[in-house]
Amino acid sequence: MNTELIVFLVLSLVAIVTAIVMLLHRNPVYSALFLVLNFIAVAVFYLLLGAPFIAMAQITVYAGAIMVLFLFVIMLLGAERLPDAKVLRLQRPLAYGLAIVLAAETIYLLFTKAGSNLVVTTPDASLNTMESLREIAMELFNRFLLPFEVTSILLLVAMIGAIVLSKREKGEPK
Amino acid sequence: MHLIETMNTGFFFLAPWLVLAPVIGLLVNAVFGRQLSEKWIGAVASLASGTAFVVSVLLAYSVAVNHGHAVSVPFAEWIHIGDLKLDWTFRVDSLSTTMMLVVSGVGTLIHIYAIGYMHEDVRFKHQEGRFARFFIFLNLFIAAMMILVSGDSYLMLFVGWEGVGLCSFLLIGFWFEMDTLARPSWANSDAAKKAFITNRVGDFGFLIAGFLMFWYLGRSFQFDDVFAAAPAIAETQRWVIIAITLFMLLGVAGKSAQIPLYVWLPDAMAGPTPVSALIHAATMVTAGVYLVARSAPIYTLVPEAQYIVAMVGAMTALFAATIAVGQYDIKKVLAYSTISQLGFMVAAVGMGAFVAGMFHLVTHAFFKALLFLSAGSVILGLERGHHAHAHHAHHEERHKVRGKRKEEREHEEHKEVFDPGDMRNMGGLRKTMPVTFWLYMIGTLALAGIFPFAGFWSKDEILLDANLHYTSVYWQLTIAAFFTAFYMGRQIWMVFFGEARSDAAKSAQESPKVMTVPLMVLAGLSVVGGALNLPFEGFHHLGHWLGYTLGEVEGLPLNLQVAGISTVLALLAIFISWLIYGRNPLKDHQSDPLKRPLGFVFTGMENKWFVDEGYGVLIITPFKKLSQFLAEVIDWRFWHDFVHDTVIAGTYNWLSEVVLNRYADQKGIDTFFNSWGSFTQWLSGNVRKIQNGFVRSYALSVLLGVVLILGYLILK
Amino acid sequence: MVPIEYYIILSVILFSIGVAGVVFRRNPLVIFMSIELMLNAANLAFVAFSSVLKSFEGQIFVFFVIAVAAAEVAVGLALIVEIFKSKRTIDVDQLNSMKE
Numbered sequence: 001m002n003t004e005l006i007v008f009l010v011l012s013l014v015a016i017v018t019a020i021v022m023l024l025h026r027n028p029v030y031s032a033l034f035l036v037l038n039f040i041a042v043a044v045f046y047l048l049l050g051a052p053f054i055a056m057a058q059i060t061v062y063a064g065a066i067m068v069l070f071l072f073v074i075m076l077l078g079a080e081r082l083p084d085a086k087v088l089r090l091q092r093p094l095a096y097g098l099a100i101v102l103a104a105e106t107i108y109l110l111f112t113k114a115g116s117n118l119v120v121t122t123p124d125a126s127l128n129t130m131e132s133l134r135e136i137a138m139e140l141f142n143r144f145l146l147p148f149e150v151t152s153i154l155l156l157v158a159m160i161g162a163i164v165l166s167k168r169e170k171g172e173p174k
Numbered sequence: 175m176h177l178i179e180t181m182n183t184g185f186f187f188l189a190p191w192l193v194l195a196p197v198i199g200l201l202v203n204a205v206f207g208r209q210l211s212e213k214w215i216g217a218v219a220s221l222a223s224g225t226a227f228v229v230s231v232l233l234a235y236s237v238a239v240n241h242g243h244a245v246s247v248p249f250a251e252w253i254h255i256g257d258l259k260l261d262w263t264f265r266v267d268s269l270s271t272t273m274m275l276v277v278s279g280v281g282t283l284i285h286i287y288a289i290g291y292m293h294e295d296v297r298f299k300h301q302e303g304r305f306a307r308f309f310i311f312l313n314l315f316i317a318a319m320m321i322l323v324s325g326d327s328y329l330m331l332f333v334g335w336e337g338v339g340l341c342s343f344l345l346i347g348f349w350f351e352m353d354t355l356a357r358p359s360w361a362n363s364d365a366a367k368k369a370f371i372t373n374r375v376g377d378f379g380f381l382i383a384g385f386l387m388f389w390y391l392g393r394s395f396q397f398d399d400v401f402a403a404a405p406a407i408a409e410t411q412r413w414v415i416i417a418i419t420l421f422m423l424l425g426v427a428g429k430s431a432q433i434p435l436y437v438w439l440p441d442a443m444a445g446p447t448p449v450s451a452l453i454h455a456a457t458m459v460t461a462g463v464y465l466v467a468r469s470a471p472i473y474t475l476v477p478e479a480q481y482i483v484a485m486v487g488a489m490t491a492l493f494a495a496t497i498a499v500g501q502y503d504i505k506k507v508l509a510y511s512t513i514s515q516l517g518f519m520v521a522a523v524g525m526g527a528f529v530a531g532m533f534h535l536v537t538h539a540f541f542k543a544l545l546f547l548s549a550g551s552v553i554l555g556l557e558r559g560h561h562a563h564a565h566h567a568h569h570e571e572r573h574k575v576r577g578k579r580k581e582e583r584e585h586e587e588h589k590e591v592f593d594p595g596d597m598r599n600m601g602g603l604r605k606t607m608p609v610t611f612w613l614y615m616i617g618t619l620a621l622a623g624i625f626p627f628a629g630f631w632s633k634d635e636i637l638l639d640a641n642l643h644y645t646s647v648y649w650q651l652t653i654a655a656f657f658t659a660f661y662m663g664r665q666i667w668m669v670f671f672g673e674a675r676s677d678a679a680k681s682a683q684e685s686p687k688v689m690t691v692p693l694m695v696l697a698g699l700s701v702v703g704g705a706l707n708l709p710f711e712g713f714h715h716l717g718h719w720l721g722y723t724l725g726e727v728e729g730l731p732l733n734l735q736v737a738g739i740s741t742v743l744a745l746l747a748i749f750i751s752w753l754i755y756g757r758n759p760l761k762d763h764q765s766d767p768l769k770r771p772l773g774f775v776f777t778g779m780e781n782k783w784f785v786d787e788g789y790g791v792l793i794i795t796p797f798k799k800l801s802q803f804l805a806e807v808i809d810w811r812f813w814h815d816f817v818h819d820t821v822i823a824g825t826y827n828w829l830s831e832v833v834l835n836r837y838a839d840q841k842g843i844d845t846f847f848n849s850w851g852s853f854t855q856w857l858s859g860n861v862r863k864i865q866n867g868f869v870r871s872y873a874l875s876v877l878l879g880v881v882l883i884l885g886y887l888i889l890k
Numbered sequence: 891m892v893p894i895e896y897y898i899i900l901s902v903i904l905f906s907i908g909v910a911g912v913v914f915r916r917n918p919l920v921i922f923m924s925i926e927l928m929l930n931a932a933n934l935a936f937v938a939f940s941s942v943l944k945s946f947e948g949q950i951f952v953f954f955v956i957a958v959a960a961a962e963v964a965v966g967l968a969l970i971v972e973i974f975k976s977k978r979t980i981d982v983d984q985l986n987s988m989k990e
Binding site for chain 3: 019062098102110154
């Protein structure tokens with residue numbers, strides 16, 4: 001047992017537990033907060049995997065922007081607890097069952113069909129964080145320039161869409 | 175241009191106009207008949223017939239120029255099957271041109287006569303609209319008759335044969351909705367049907383003869399082919415030739431009104447008188463004689479068949495002559511006379527005296543047409559007198575009959591209706607109708623065979639031949655000739671001499687020129703017609719002429735014994751008739767003076783020897799009963815009710831009801847499809863639940879799909 | 891030294907949890923969060939492979955995914971708000987008709 005594995009297992013436990021709590025908590029506010037915890041745990045994984053840029057993006061975009069948005073909406077709509085389901089009572093056990101089967105199948109496939117010997121190594125200290133950021137920037141603005149620009153347009157469209165959807169029609173009561 | 179050249183080679187190319195001219199005439203009248211006046215209709219029809227006559231003359235001239243050689247003029251393709259080629263070809267030779275001349279010549283005169291006759295007839299019958307129709311039929315008849323005599327094969331001959339039969343039917347039934355006295359009845363239609371059906375019996379014989387001929391004689395209908403093949407067959411299969419000739423005799427008996435099929439001809443007098451003259455005296459009925467003469471090469475091969483033909487002719491001649499003695503209707507007398515004279519012709523051609531037969535055919539066409547047309551003139555004269563003599567009221571009454579109810583109509587029919595054709599209503603007409611009287615006299619003398627009229631020469635030639643060949647035939651014909659003179663004498667005395675026995679006869683009026691002039695022409699021909707073939711050396715013109723076709727015949731010299739006997743007998747018969755009818759003219763409502771002395775014999779003559787009744791008992795009644803039986807019992811009860819309704823339809827119904835409906839259809843097919851329907855309903859009801867609108871269940875389905883696909887990948 | 895399989899297994903587990911959330915939660919906000927969780931799980935796998943394969947392309951893909959997720963959340967939340975405004979509820983089980 002090396003330290004990396006221990007760190008991994010601990011972080012994994014955190015991520016899984018927060019995810020499960022998010023899943024099961026009846027109050028959406030708690031769900032949102034536990035999801036933020038989960039995102040942070042995953043961000044740590046990114047750091048461990050030598051992807052500091054993604055880790056930061058994860059923290060700022062997901063944990064910061066998106067989840068704040070969620071919380072706003074939750075507050076706006078009222079964090080009501082929905083009454084018990086009247087229809088589709090089998091949904092929950094089926095969801096559990098199928099999710100477990102899905103996980104089992106995927107893992108089975110992973111071990112039977114993939115079978116690689118690749119091992120994640122800890123990024124050595126020599127790896128300059130800024131260097132890797134530069135590499136990503138070079139890639140992004142050279143090879144992936146067009147997707148990048150398309151992404152910006154996508155965000156613009158989403159923004160306009162959100163505004164249009166939220167906008168009150170003329171004469172519509174407040 | 176080429177007229178001179180044509181004058182030398184002949185006008186054979188004109189042959190199709192024999193048929194085309196009358197066809198054009200009838201088409202013109204059929205299309206424009208309603209617009210044209212009666213004069214124009216008559217002129218068109220007469221012109222059409224006259225054109226055919228001119229063509230006939232030119233063709234006869236051409237044959238003469240061509241030294242009597244037969245010429246075939248192809249006109250149209252008809253039936254081509256494999257090697258079999260049946261075409262419409264005109265055969266122009268001396269025999270066919272003789273017939274053409276008679277048909278178109280007499281036909282044209284009768285056309286002209288008919289203009290006057292039908293003008294009055296349609297008015298007496300109040301059917302002015304039928305004037306055009308009559309001439310259409312007449313032209314059609316000329317066309318058909320021309321096809322008959324000009325065909326170069328038995329098949330074309332048969333086409334014409336049937337065509338003239340059709341025209342005969344149409345014209346006998348011309349006044350189809352009335353009887354001869356214009357009373358509402360189907361008598362004329364029945365007469366037409368009788369003629370048609372009786373002729374079918376004869377046509378059956380002709381057809382069988384044609385089939386046999388085709389099968390055994392060279393697989394052809396061409397005259398030349400058949401004649402060429404006949405002698406060889408006569409050597410090996412004699413019965414074939416005998417069968418052909420006898421079956422053909424049956425056809426001849428039908429068309430030329432011989433025993434046993436003559437019964438239709440007296441009834442055919444129901445047609446207008448020009449029709450009786452043209453079709454039922456001068457031309458159509460002689461088609462049988464022409465057929466035998468045309469088939470001379472076949473008949474001469476089998477003397478036994480010839481003997482039968484001759485006997486049939488002779489018996490008919492005698493038998494019909496006796497019946498003519500007992501008739502009162504002026505046209506009926508002439509009808510039986512025609513049958514009798516046709517018997518003479520058939521006997522002649524049967525004996526092989528083809529020239530004599532054809533000679534008598536020609537002269538008979540002249541004088542019998544003359545007699546019939548004169549009789550028509552007499553009838554119309556009486557009709558005129560009848561109308562002139564204050565019968566207007568009566569006539570009006572009769573005219574109204576149409577609208578009345580049936581019982582009333584029957585009641586009216588029982589009333590005495592004036593019959594202008596009954597000789598007992600005549601008498602003394604020589605004063606009121608002098609022209610007709612003299613014309614009738616000429617015709618009578620010619621028919622009676624008095625020297626030097628045409629009938630004397632032609633009849634004498636037949637008797638000469640009969641004297642040479644068959645004595646029995648000779649005596650039968652001689653007695654028939656005696657009767658002929660007698661009944662014609664009786665007719666003359668009854669019609670023209672004595673006192674008028676009816677008011678109509680008293681005020682009878684002479685016919686117009688349009689009727690009498692053609693009669694004069696015919697009378698002239700009846701006088702000099704004998705010159706065609708005088709029994710003196712160098713005067714056998716017709717014999718020589720027909721010899722081109724029939725083979726040169728030695729013209730018989732005049733036999734004074736034969737001629738003397740027949741002439742003496744004829745004069746004697748006329749004298750006797752004078753004794754009975756002329757010396758003491760018949761009084762009004764007096765019965766025939768012969769009735770008492772002859773007793774039942776005269777009753778037999780009067781009633782046509784009950785032949786029609788005999789046929790009725792022997793043939794028609796059993797036939798009707800058989801038809802009744804076949805129709806009611808076999809067809810209706812057995813075939814329709816039992817076989818169709820009970821057996822077939824019943825079984826089918828039962829099968830469909832029990833097997834299909836109850837088991838296969840309802841139990842099997844219905845259940846199957848209903849189950850499908852129910853299944854689909856059930857399935858859709860269940861499947862519908864999947865589409866429930868809940869987004870979560872859709873998400874679950876997607877998840878399930880992913881799981882299943884992964885499972886598939888694992889298990890693969 | 892952590893074998894790559896461990897990361898993938900973690901990714902699978904997180905993804906499965908997200909799937910379960912999408913399928914059985916009735917609150918559309920939580921469903922959205924579950925979707926984010928699933929995206930995150932996928933991102934984790936991307937980054938893990940990127941790290942193992944010494945390639946930046948995985949990271950760049952994750953970058954795009956994050957951008958798309960942001961856009962998606964913006965529009966999705968706007969839609970939810972609109973639906974709530976018209977239906978007065980956000981229970982997805984109540985939203986089973988195509989029109990009001």
